Amino acid sequence: MLDSVLIWVDKNRRRWLEDLQQWLAIPSVSTQQSHDADVAAAAEWAMFNLRGIGLTTELIPTARHPCVFATTPEGLCPPHAPHVLFYGHYDVQPAQIEDGWHTPPFKPTIKNGDLIARGASDDKGQVHAHLTALLAWREIASELPVRLTVLLEGEEEIGSLNLRTVIEQRISQLKSAQALIISDCNQFAPGVPAITCGLRGLMYYQIDVQGPVSDLHSGLFGGAVANPANALVEMLSRLHDGQGRVTVPGFYDDVASVDEALRQQWKELPFTDDQFAREAGITTPFGEAGYTTLERKWIRPTLDINGLWSGYQGPGAKTVLPARAGAKLSMRLVPNQDPQKIAAAFEAFVQQITPLGVTVNLTALGASPAALTPTDSPVMQAAAEALKIGFGQNPVYIREGGSIPVVGWFKEMLGVDAVMLGFGLPDDRIHGPNEKLNLECYYAGIRTAAALYDVLGHKLCGK
Amino acid sequence: MLDSVLIWVDKNRRRWLEDLQQWLAIPSVSTQQSHDADVAAAAEWAMFNLRGIGLTTELIPTARHPCVFATTPEGLCPPHAPHVLFYGHYDVQPAQIEDGWHTPPFKPTIKNGDLIARGASDDKGQVHAHLTALLAWREIASELPVRLTVLLEGEEEIGSLNLRTVIEQRISQLKSAQALIISDCNQFAPGVPAITCGLRGLMYYQIDVQGPVSDLHSGLFGGAVANPANALVEMLSRLHDGQGRVTVPGFYDDVASVDEALRQQWKELPFTDDQFAREAGITTPFGEAGYTTLERKWIRPTLDINGLWSGYQGPGAKTVLPARAGAKLSMRLVPNQDPQKIAAAFEAFVQQITPLGVTVNLTALGASPAALTPTDSPVMQAAAEALKIGFGQNPVYIREGGSIPVVGWFKEMLGVDAVMLGFGLPDDRIHGPNEKLNLECYYAGIRTAAALYDVLGHKLCGK
Numbered sequence: 001m002l003d004s005v006l007i008w009v010d011k012n013r014r015r016w017l018e019d020l021q022q023w024l025a026i027p028s029v030s031t032q033q034s035h036d037a038d039v040a041a042a043a044e045w046a047m048f049n050l051r052g053i054g055l056t057t058e059l060i061p062t063a064r065h066p067c068v069f070a071t072t073p074e075g076l077c078p079p080h081a082p083h084v085l086f087y088g089h090y091d092v093q094p095a096q097i098e099d100g101w102h103t104p105p106f107k108p109t110i111k112n113g114d115l116i117a118r119g120a121s122d123d124k125g126q127v128h129a130h131l132t133a134l135l136a137w138r139e140i141a142s143e144l145p146v147r148l149t150v151l152l153e154g155e156e157e158i159g160s161l162n163l164r165t166v167i168e169q170r171i172s173q174l175k176s177a178q179a180l181i182i183s184d185c186n187q188f189a190p191g192v193p194a195i196t197c198g199l200r201g202l203m204y205y206q207i208d209v210q211g212p213v214s215d216l217h218s219g220l221f222g223g224a225v226a227n228p229a230n231a232l233v234e235m236l237s238r239l240h241d242g243q244g245r246v247t248v249p250g251f252y253d254d255v256a257s258v259d260e261a262l263r264q265q266w267k268e269l270p271f272t273d274d275q276f277a278r279e280a281g282i283t284t285p286f287g288e289a290g291y292t293t294l295e296r297k298w299i300r301p302t303l304d305i306n307g308l309w310s311g312y313q314g315p316g317a318k319t320v321l322p323a324r325a326g327a328k329l330s331m332r333l334v335p336n337q338d339p340q341k342i343a344a345a346f347e348a349f350v351q352q353i354t355p356l357g358v359t360v361n362l363t364a365l366g367a368s369p370a371a372l373t374p375t376d377s378p379v380m381q382a383a384a385e386a387l388k389i390g391f392g393q394n395p396v397y398i399r400e401g402g403s404i405p406v407v408g409w410f411k412e413m414l415g416v417d418a419v420m421l422g423f424g425l426p427d428d429r430i431h432g433p434n435e436k437l438n439l440e441c442y443y444a445g446i447r448t449a450a451a452l453y454d455v456l457g458h459k460l461c462g463k
Numbered sequence: 464m465l466d467s468v469l470i471w472v473d474k475n476r477r478r479w480l481e482d483l484q485q486w487l488a489i490p491s492v493s494t495q496q497s498h499d500a501d502v503a504a505a506a507e508w509a510m511f512n513l514r515g516i517g518l519t520t521e522l523i524p525t526a527r528h529p530c531v532f533a534t535t536p537e538g539l540c541p542p543h544a545p546h547v548l549f550y551g552h553y554d555v556q557p558a559q560i561e562d563g564w565h566t567p568p569f570k571p572t573i574k575n576g577d578l579i580a581r582g583a584s585d586d587k588g589q590v591h592a593h594l595t596a597l598l599a600w601r602e603i604a605s606e607l608p609v610r611l612t613v614l615l616e617g618e619e620e621i622g623s624l625n626l627r628t629v630i631e632q633r634i635s636q637l638k639s640a641q642a643l644i645i646s647d648c649n650q651f652a653p654g655v656p657a658i659t660c661g662l663r664g665l666m667y668y669q670i671d672v673q674g675p676v677s678d679l680h681s682g683l684f685g686g687a688v689a690n691p692a693n694a695l696v697e698m699l700s701r702l703h704d705g706q707g708r709v710t711v712p713g714f715y716d717d718v719a720s721v722d723e724a725l726r727q728q729w730k731e732l733p734f735t736d737d738q739f740a741r742e743a744g745i746t747t748p749f750g751e752a753g754y755t756t757l758e759r760k761w762i763r764p765t766l767d768i769n770g771l772w773s774g775y776q777g778p779g780a781k782t783v784l785p786a787r788a789g790a791k792l793s794m795r796l797v798p799n800q801d802p803q804k805i806a807a808a809f810e811a812f813v814q815q816i817t818p819l820g821v822t823v824n825l826t827a828l829g830a831s832p833a834a835l836t837p838t839d840s841p842v843m844q845a846a847a848e849a850l851k852i853g854f855g856q857n858p859v860y861i862r863e864g865g866s867i868p869v870v871g872w873f874k875e876m877l878g879v880d881a882v883m884l885g886f887g888l889p890d891d892r893i894h895g896p897n898e899k900l901n902l903e904c905y906y907a908g909i910r911t912a913a914a915l916y917d918v919l920g921h922k923l924c925g926k
Contacts, residue, residue, distance in 0.1 A: 031779035094781055100677055158779050186683075200682060204780040213744030214563055215895040219663060219865030220649075222767045222795050224739070224759040226749035229768035229790075230703065237700030240693065276687070281676030281786075286689035286820035296687040304685045305692035306783050308773035312791055316494035316621050317667045317828040318557060319793055319866075320769050320894050323744075327692075328775055330782055332685050357749035365780040402682030403782075431783050432678035 001141050002389075002454045009136045009446045016446065017115070017439070019049075020128045021108040023090075024117040030065055030091035030158045039065050039154050042090045046127075046152055053134045055150065060169070062162035065091060065154030069166075071173065077144045082460035084146040084453065085177035085416070087406060088127035088184060089156030092119035093431045100433035113439050120437035122430035126183035126423050127152065129442060133449035145457030149177065153406070156184075159204065159366025160405045167413050178460050179379040180410050181452065183445065185422030188398050189270055190438075193391040193448075195383050196420035198298065198372045198399035199407055201333030203342060204306075204365040207232065207350070209325045211358050215311070216321040225321060226357025229310040232325040235360070238353045239303050239329075244288040246303045246331070250345045256335040256372075258299050266294050269396060279427040298399035302332045328365075332401060339367040368405030373417045382455040383419045390448025395421070421448065464604050465852075465917045472599045472909050479909065480578070480902070482512075483591045484571040486553075487580040493528055493554035493621045502528050502617050505553045509590075509615055516597045518613065523632070525625035528554060528617030532629075534636065540607045545923035547609040547916065548640035548879070550869060551590035551647060552619035555582035556894045563896035576902050583900035585893035589646035589886050590615065592905060596912035608920030612640065616869070619647070622667060622829025623868045630876050641923050642842040643873050644915065646908065648885030651861050652733055653901075656854040656911075658846050659883035661761065661862035662870055664796035664833040666805060667769075669826040670695070670813070672788045678774070679784040688784060689820025692773040695788040698823070701816045702766050702792075707751040709766045709794070711812045714805065719798040719835075721762050729757050732859060742890040761862035765795045791828075795864060802830040831868030836880045845918040846882045853911025858884070884911065 009016070028042035029035040046068045047057045055070035068090065095105035095118035103109040108117035115125065137144050151174075155161050167174060188194040211228035212221075241247050273285050276293050287296040296302075306329060311322030331346070333339060347362055354360045374380070375397050387395040400420075407418040423445030429435045472479070491505035492498040509531045510520045518533035531553065558568035558581035566572040571580035578588065600607050614637075618624050630637060651657040674691035675684075704710050736748050739756050750759040759765075769792060774785030794809070796802060810825055817823045837843070838860050850858040863883075870881040886908030892898045 031781060032777065093783075094775070094777060100786075157781075202682065202782065204782070211745065214892065214897070216743060216892075217865060217894040218765075218767045218769055218793055219665065219795060220760070220863070220889065220893070221743055222760075222793075222864060223763050223765035224748050224750045224756045224864075225743050225745055227767050229771050230699075232771070233696040233699040233768065234703070236693075236696040240697070280679060280684055280688050282674065282688055282820070284820065285687050287687045293687045297683070297685075300686055302681075302686035304681045304690050304784055305696065305773065305788075306681055306781060306785070307775040308692050308695070308771050308788060309776045310768065310771035312557070312770040313772045313789075314495065314557065317791065317793070318494060318620075318769060318894070319665065319667070320556075321767055322769070323563075323895075325768075325771060326776075328780065330681055330685075330780070332682060357745070357747065400683070401685060401687075402680060426683065429677060429679075430683070431680040431781070432786075434677070 002451060005136045005140045005450045006447055008140050009132060009450060010443070013443055016132045020125060023124050023128060024108040024119050025106055027106040028091050028154065029094050030155055032094060039091055043068050043154055046090050049131050050150060053131065053138050055148070060166050062166060064161055067154065067163070067166045068152040069170065070150040072144060072147045077147045081145065081147045081457055082178050083149065083176045084179045084181060084456055085149045085151065085174060086130055086181045087151050088130070088182070089123050089153045090127065091154045091157050092122070092124070093157050095433070102434055114436040115439055115442065116434055116436045118435050120435050121424040121428035122435065123156070123184045125437040125442055126445060129423055129445035130183060130449040132446045133453065136450055137453065145453045149174065163406055164409055167409060171413065174414055177414060177416050179456055180416045180418045182404065182407065182418050182420045183422055184404055185400050185402070185420050186424040186426050186428070187422060187441065188396050190425060191393060192270060193387040193393055193395040194398045194422065195380065195387070195395050196400045196422060197375055197397050198335065199370060200401050200403055201337065201339060201368045201370040202403035202405065203331040203333060203339055203367045205329055206363040206365055207327045207329065208361040209358050210323065212321070212323050215323045218319045218321040221321050226355065227321055228358050229322050229325040231355040231358040232310065232327060234355055235350065235353050236305060236327060246301065248346050248349045251301065251342065254336045254338065255301060263295065267292065269294070297401035299334055301334050301337060303329060305329050332403065333370050335370045335372045337370065339369050343367055368403055369408045371407040371411065371418065377417065378459045379419050379456065382459045383421050383452060385455045386448045386452035387421055389451040390444045423448070465914060468599045468603045468913050469910055471603050472595060472913060473906070476906055479595045483588060486587050486591060487571040487582050488569055490569040491554050491617065492557050493618055495557060502554055506531050506617055509553050512594055513613060516594065516601050518611070523629050525629060527624055530617065530626070530629045531613070531615040532633065533613040535607060535610045540610045544608065544610045544920055545641045546612065546639045547642045547644060547919055548612045548614065548637060549593055549644045550614050551593070551645065552586050552616045553590065554617040554620050555585070555587070556620050558896070565897055577899040578902055578905065579897055579899045581898050583898050584887040584891035585898065586619070586647045588900040588905055589908060592886055592908035593646060593912045595909045596916065599913055600916065608916045612637065626869055627872055630872060634876065637877055640877060640879050642919055643879045643881045645867065645870065645881050645883045646885055647867055648863050648865070648883050649887040649889050649891070650885060650904065651859050653888060654856060655733060656850040656856055656858040657861045657885065658843065658850070658858050659863045659885060660836045660838055660860050661798065662834045663864050663866050664800065664802060664831045664871070665793055665866035665868065666796060666802055666830045667791070667793045667828040669828055670790045670792065671824040673786065673822045674820070675784070675786050678786050681782045681784040684784050689818065690784055691821050692785050692788040694818040694821040695773065695790060697818055698813065698816050699768060699790060709764065711809050713808045714764065717799045717801065718764060726758065730755065732757070760864035762797050764797050764800060766792060768792050795866065796833050798833045798835045800833065802832050806830055831866055832871045834870040834874065834881065840880065841922045842882050842919065845922045846884050846915060848918050849911045849915035850884055852914040853907045886911070
């Protein structure tokens with residue numbers, strides 16, 4: 001039956017692509033209130049699509065953006081089919097053409113075999129590959145190979161603020177899940193499909209520094225008034241030492257050590273610093289002394305400034321002594337680092353290094369631990385088989401530098417490990433301008449998903 | 464005759480105020496190209512006003528904004544009247560209501576005895592006091608007490624980019640000037656008129672730091688790619704030491720020492736740190752160790768960040784590893800510091816502290832030396848007499864932290880010292896939101912200017 005499903009999905013590629021483009025055209029930017037209606041519209045779109053598969057849909061409201069929830073009605077799967085949970089997100093990062101996009105970010109454009117749009121890779125395009133595979137099973141086999149629950153959230157890009165609450169509310173419907181499938185990640189390289197077994201966590205802060213009540217003239221007051229921009233850069237500079245290491249006391253205390261054998265395996269992956277530099281648009285990689293590029297991305301924690309602002313940013317000169325300065329910064333956490341412990345250490349350190357003459361306000365904007373998944377479970381084996389069918393290659397087992405907070409929460413609340421198999425590529429420019437999804441990867445993703453649910457249906461015993 | 468002039472200017476206050484409000488309503492922001500037409504309109508307005516006084520006007524074009532130039536035709540002053548040059552500027556700093564203005568910055572508003580508008584104090588309001596005094600002489604005495612040349616520039620707020628060229632072009636008309644009058648500064652305090660004998664110079668730079676070609680995802684790339692925002696704050700933080708001193712090598716080498724007696728006189732001025740803190744909107748003054756607040760403002764060089772930008776500045780979290788980061792910064796220079804020498808030292812130091820993995824581009828946005836004027840000349844005495852007449856108080860001799868590049872250039876090119884007598888107050892919020900000019904100060908300024916040209920006419924021998 002899988003063969004018929006695969007033939008059908010391959011034959012109707014144009015249809016899937018047009019359908020996905022509709023979804024991508026909805027600017028569901030979760031962090032900006034001005035896009036609230038678009039976020040709602042993108043959720044509606046997903047509900048409509050899920051009903052087309054025959055699933056029973058429900059919109060779960062939260063304090064901010066709703067979750068899309070879909071379950072398998074009786075008769076749509078074999079009576080004892082295993083219960084599989086699929087998680088994804090329908091919200092996207094902010095994007096404006098001025099950021100450097102060559103085409104409008106919400107006008108999906110096909111160029112050189114890529115589909116270019118905000119959300120193409122992160123995560124609408126990958127979610128859509130699963131929805132398409134499920135639709136194919138419904139159309140060709142009249143039923144799904146597993147008892148599926150779909151949970152799509154609208155707050156992944158803002159730290160999944162309300163997802164824990166939703167999981168708690170629906171714990172009775174979710175706790176029987178035997179597998180958790182997520183496609184919000186990448187292949188290792190073109191032609192090298194991968195299963196992601198580890199993710200870094202994330203802690204995000206905004207720092208606001210206040211100096212004088214109003215902007216002042218830098219000539220009349222300069223030298224005699226604490227400048228909040230000077231103070232901010234002084235503070236931020238003290239968060240790293242000269243070796244690229246984070247100076248927050250205790251930051252590295254609990255960092256998990258990594259097996260030498262594993263580090264050796266990673267060295268054999270098809271990866272070069274030159275290729276990484278090309279993908280990143282840099283001349284040479286840069287980071288903490290003593291680690292390879294992959295290790296810096298996968299198993300070392302970081303502290304990056306994500307935004308900076310103060311005073312005059314326009315053309316020419318303005319001799320203002322600014323009243324305020326601010327920054328956004330995030331820490332990527334690795335296995336065994338406790339977000340609460342790191343948050344306490346960070347906040348205490350910021351207080352300690354606050355210069356005289358200014359006041360500093362810290363706003364926490366999300367915290368999640370790192371995740372690590374064992375590689376020897378039946379679900380993992382099913383994922384490997386599916387990738388082999390979808391991409392024609394055996395997958396490699398990798399980690400990822402990004403963060404999917406929900407992975408840790410599902411583990412904690414449902415006791416289920418996530419299987420993360422991504423259809424994106426490392427150069428998809430997610431969160432940046434000109435985000436894309438390679439069309440061949442998208443189609444291989446549909447095939448992989450079609451195979452995955454089939455193999456899971458056979459491998460897992462239904463409860 | 465002066466008495467009649469003073470009576471007439473006092474009687475017609477409403478008229479002067481309405482006239483000034485018209486000028487202030489023109490948003491002549493020289494740094495923003497979108498305001499080029501407004502800058503031109505403000506120049507036109509000044510030309511019209513000067514012709515009303517009977518002066519011969521001319522618009523001198525430059526590569527950017529024109530200079531307004533006016534001379535005294537034969538018959539408008541006594542044949543052997545001394546030649547006096549008045550300099551001012553008709554351009555203003557940027558201002559937007561979002562910056563914290565309580566009323567629209569270009570809708571001049573009267574509140575609690577203050578005239579509130581961008582340019583009210585810096586410098587349209589002060590220039591207008593002179594124009595009004597000259598009009599009064601023309602109306603009441605039918606002639607001016609001196610042979611006047613008026614030079615109003617439209618680029619003071621952007622570093623007087625083309626003024627040197629204009630002075631050179633007009634050197635034959637300017638070189639006979641026996642006095643240079645500037646009112647682009649403050650009284651020392653309410654009821655304490657002042658003559659400003661020293662100004663700090665200014666050197667302004669923009670720093671642009673480039674990391675990756677495009678914004679990247681801080682999870683997927685963080686830790687393995689040099690972050691230009693991290694690099695920028697590291698560089699900027701290295702420009703000061705822990706004592707508030709600038710670390711650019713050689714920065715303090717040539718700083719003029721200041722006479723102990725003078726420092727003692729300054730300590731006796733009606734000035735307290737508490738009052739300064741109130742005016743600045745801060746809780747306590749802050750600056751280089753070992754100096755009083757007045758010394759920090761008047762005789763110590765500074766380095767202040769005037770602007771900062773990078774990455775995401777909107778609400779909420781965006782996990783971007785930014786491609787670019789930038790800053791505007793300015794140094795205030797004091798007597799004997801050579802701008803060219805400081806510029807070379809600064810640029811070399813920035814190169815030296817540029818972190819690995821990013822490229823840095825420096826753009827110079829103006830440089831001018833500090834100025835120091837002797838206090839015992841006949842022109843200075845005339846200014847003191849005029850202030851006594853205008854404000855009813857003997858002036859004090861002070862310095863100022865701000866910069867008026869033209870003062871140094873006139874000294875160099877014409878050999879004439881500037882007499883700087885200001886009608887503003889230290890809390891006028893120039894360059895910040897809610898800039899104001901106290902109306903009583905404005906009227907006293909008109910009286911002072913009326914007296915000044917009279918006394919100069921008597922004190923100086925015409926050539």
